[in-house]
Structures are given as C-alpha cells and as structure tokens.
Amino acid sequence: MKITIRKATSDDAEHILALLSPYVKKGILLPRSKEEIEKTSDSFTVAIAQKKIIGVVSQYKYNTKLFEIRSLAVNSRHHHKGIGKQLVEHAVNDILQQHRDAKIFCLTYNPSFFKKAGFMAVAKETLPDKIWKDCQYCQHRDNCTETAMVYSLRSRG
Numbered sequence: 761m762k763i764t765i766r767k768a769t770s771d772d773a774e775h776i777l778a779l780l781s782p783y784v785k786k787g788i789l790l791p792r793s794k795e796e797i798e799k800t801s802d803s804f805t806v807a808i809a810q811k812k813i814i815g816v817v818s819q820y821k822y823n824t825k826l827f828e829i830r831s832l833a834v835n836s837r838h839h840h841k842g843i844g845k846q847l848v849e850h851a852v853n854d855i856l857q858q859h860r861d862a863k864i865f866c867l868t869y870n871p872s873f874f875k876k877a878g879f880m881a882v883a884k885e886t887l888p889d890k891i892w893k894d895c896q897y898c899q900h901r902d903n904c905t906e907t908a909m910v911y912s913l914r915s916r917g
C-alpha cells in the first residue's frame with residue numbers, strides 16, 4: 761500500500777476530525793474543533809492511502825524555540841505499519857529545518873511509541889508553565905499520568 765505524507769489543507773478538517781474522534785472519546789487525545797483545524801491546517805500533517813486520510817499529527821508553535829507534537833492518530837486498521845513513526849519524523853524534520861535549535865516535546869500516554877520515534881522522557885517541571893494551558897480541557901486533569909518527552913536524536917531506540 762502506497763502511503764503519501766503531506767501537509768494538510770483546510771479541506772482536510774472534516775476527515776482529520778473524524779480520525780481524532782475515537783481517541784478523543786477514549787480520553788487519549790484532547791478535543792479539537794473543526795474550525796480550529798481549518799484555521800491551523802498548515803500545522804497538521806496527514807498520511808494518505810488510496811485517497812483517504814489514515815493518519816494525522818500536528819505541530820504547535822509556542823515560539824521559535826519551543827514546539828509541541830500533538831494530535832497524533834492513525835486509523836486503527838492501519839496500526840503497526842510505520843505510519844505513526846513517519847508522521848512524527850515528518851513533523852520533527854519540518855520543525856528542525858526551519859528552527860534548528862528548537863526544543864520539540866510531547867505529552868503522551870504512549871511513551872514506548874515516542875521513544876522509538878526519538879523522544880526521551882523528562883520531568884514535567886522542566887517544561888514551561890504555559891504548556892499546561894490545555895490541561896483545563898482534559899478529563900484526566902486531576903490525575904494526569906501523561907509522560908512529558910523531548911525529542912533527542914540520542915534517545916532513538
């Protein structure tokens with residue numbers, strides 16, 4: 761199966777929303793609105809197979825030195841085919857091409873996957889306070905078990 765990875769456009773918003781939806785319901789991903797995705801579509805990267813969006817990731821810019829990888833999802837029928845890893849690599853490379861020294865982090869319930877994608881676990885306290893602004897929308901805000909991770913080539917395992 762041929763997979764194409766490309767930047768999203770605002771026309772992809774509906775499909776991206778549908779892809780995120782089951783994981784939002786499970787509380788694994790934070791909710792995003794269609795309007796938010798449309799407005800920020802250039803920060804989303806999608807994986808396409810047979811003209812369908814089967815994977816997505818987004819990169820959120822706090823400033824030129826700090827980016828977050830978030831809203832990562834692959835359609836469950838296509839898990840374990842390397843699509844999630846390709847999406848994360850694409851987003852990381854895109855950020856580093858423009859901002860060579862940027863710190864790229866993620867907050868995840870799946871540290872094993874992100875370790876394989878080149879991230880290493882760090883203490884949450886090492887990330888700036890402003891990144892916790894989204895936590896108010898999370899159903900796990902009072903008993904958060906997410907792992908904070910930072911991209912580091914050395915940690916790729």
Ligand SMILES: CC(C)(COP(=O)(O)OP(=O)(O)OC[C@H]1O[C@@H](n2cnc3c(N)ncnc32)[C@H](O)[C@@H]1OP(=O)(O)O)[C@@H](O)C(=O)NCCC(=O)NCCS
Nearest residue numbers: 783832833834839840841842843844845868870872873876
């Ligand atoms: C996490 C997710 C994006 C992985 O996508 P995927 O396309 O199946 O992952 P890949 O096939 O690219 O896997 C890359 C590597 O990670 C491993 N991996 C994949 N899913 C994993 C998991 N749930 N736990 C541990 N390792 C995992 C794979 O075995 C593979 O290892 P390898 O390189 O040694 O072969 C996908 O399971 C998903 O959409 N999950 C629900 C949403 C989610 O959890 N998002 C991330 C939360 S922040």
